[in-house]
Amino acid sequence: MRRLGAIADDFTGATDLATNLAKRGFRVVVIPGGALDAAEARVRALPDRPDAVVIALKSRTAPVATAVADSLRALDLLESLDCDRFYLKYCSTFDSTDEGNIGPVLDALSKRLDAGRVVVVPSFPANGRTVEGGILSVHGVPLAESPMKDHPLTPMRRSRVADLLAPQTSAPVGEVYSDVVDRGSEALAEALSQSSARYVVVDAATDAQLDTIAGATAGDVLVSGGSGLALGMTPPQADVEQGSGSLPAAVDAGADTDDTLDVAARPHAGSLVVSGSASSMTRTQVAHGRAHLPARKIDVQALIDDAPAELGRAVVWVLAHAFDEDADGAPRPPLVYAVDSLDDLSVSYRYPDGLAPADRPHPSELIEQHLGALVATVAERGVTHILVAGGETSGSTVTALGLSELVIGAEIAPGVCWAQGHTAHGTLVDIALKSGNFGSEDMFTSAWKVLHP
Structure with a gap:
């Protein structure tokens, strides 16, 4: 049974992702980045072992070297907990600068995991974050024209996601548009396999398109994005539902714990x-x-x-x-x-x-x-x-x-x-x-x- 390990670049992003995973039926726990030393023993001692572990870092605006080191340390813990699939969670408005930290962390994780290609999916339609034609919009307004353009720490002055990511990495950045996504998971998987880019920005403006992307990347060792992509993911226990067509009930606030x-x-x-x-x-x-x-x-x-x-x-x-x-x-x-x-x-x-x-x-x-x-x-x-x-x-x-x-x-x-x-x-x-x-x-x-x- 596969176990998902996620690294979020801030605490609200971690609970954001965990919320969406729980809605899909994942048993999920969030570990603050400052509490990693004894986390393995605590997680293994839980009465119900989680099938998703989300680590909440405070690395979004940290120095690049610190963000990379913290992310790799988080990866060490996730691997020790038998996670074999990974998710880099960043803000759905791609909060970053030309120096990082999304690109450098992606570089470090993809190298460590030998991930030849990683999708980049910041979309979260339920909160008005969509990517169409490679352009990230907030409630229909291009990112560079939204209030995010004046963010005090990460002013967002471009709207094309590839243009935001390219200065942060030496790896090639490609794009796949909605016409390919709308052909279904198999067509999208084929298009992704043919891309020569390490990082591929994929259009998503609807939950249905997120479902397609999740299906096309189900075998990928590393994915990246906002929390929206989680809404298309299937929890490991659903693999044994014998074709019932239904997902397990979402994790409840009171599920099995005092x-x-x-x-x-x-x-x-x-x-x-x-x-x-x-x-x-x-x-x-x-x-x-x-x-x-x-x-x-x-x-x-x-x-x-x-x-x-x-x-x-x-x-x-x-x-x-x-x-x-x-x-x-x-x-x-x-x-x-x-x-x-x-x-x-x-x-x-x-x-x-x-x-x-x-x-x-x-x-x-x-x-x-x-x-x-x-x-x-x-x-x-x-x-x-x-x-x-x-x-x-x-x-x-x-x-x-x-x-x-x-x-x-x-x-x-x-x-x-x-x-x-x-x-x-x-x-x-x-x-x-x-x-x-x-x-x-x-x-x-x-x-x-x-x-x-």
């Missing part, structure tokens, strides 16, 4: 939303949250002046609101956020006299550290239902909590789910990690209905 049945046992748990993302959708969600929830904007200057003191003030404020309920008894979580306008990204701050520019922490680093420390502190005081917006913020939060693995639970929206894990202190938390541009406008207020049906 951990994932414990929400009702903690009715007085506090709730919290934290957002470090500057993305367009998250800013819309912050605006909606401010209108309906207690809200506190992070004071970056206060963090520069005295981070511990500002953390203390934030903890007191969160604890004063985290156990609030609305008139129907539903959670009314406080919202702690960093950005509600792009103007926030150009603010100048005062640093202590004598501190060299090279030694000045970037505001985004201070925000991530602050939110991670805030969540970790209040989690040990009963605030154990937590929604996190932003990939970098999610990585910092999971690391600060010391979560060693995440069990995937109920889906909130395409690519976003609740998950559970234990902190370094043994506290059980329910956590949702939301990619910046995913989710509906009201997610900060509506996600709790899924956790408390």
